[in-house]
Amino acid sequence: MKNGLYSVHLHMTDGVQGRDSSVLVLRDGLLIGGGPHYWSIGAYTVGEGTWKGYLSTNQHTPFSDPFVRPLFAGQEVTSGFSGTFSGDEAEVFGTVLVGTRSMSFQATLKWLADA
Template identity: 40%
Template sequence: MKNGLYSLHVDLLDGRSGKGSGVALFRDGKILGGDAYLYYVGSYVVSGDSFKGEVTVTQH
């Protein structure tokens, strides 16, 4: 995972109907991002060719 600004496109899979798009900055193990209604804060770790992360999404 290279440090950079990434475009996100999401489909809700929890029984509710909805889609969303936003941007997230992945930098040195931290994630920051958002869209018109939400902001994202989290962290990630890289292992070989994959990464695993956790993000908290909050309405602003």
């Protein structure tokens, strides 16, 4: 994984309905980012074409639509992930524990710029 600004497109798996798009800055094993409703901070390690890490996420702004329910119920959660990368793109699979419920997700990242 090269340092820089990445777009992130995430969707929940295992029958859970949910998705999000955001940005992350990856720099020397640390990552920080967010979007219109959530912020995230974490760390990662890199292998030969693989990477893994963790990400703590919390909601900073409520949704304006009263019918939208936040996946994480407005609480801070930590996710573990692992995946692969090549060139300017990466893919990860991960799990987040929300209370006593485990939820899986898949995300794709695309490098946008040096940061």
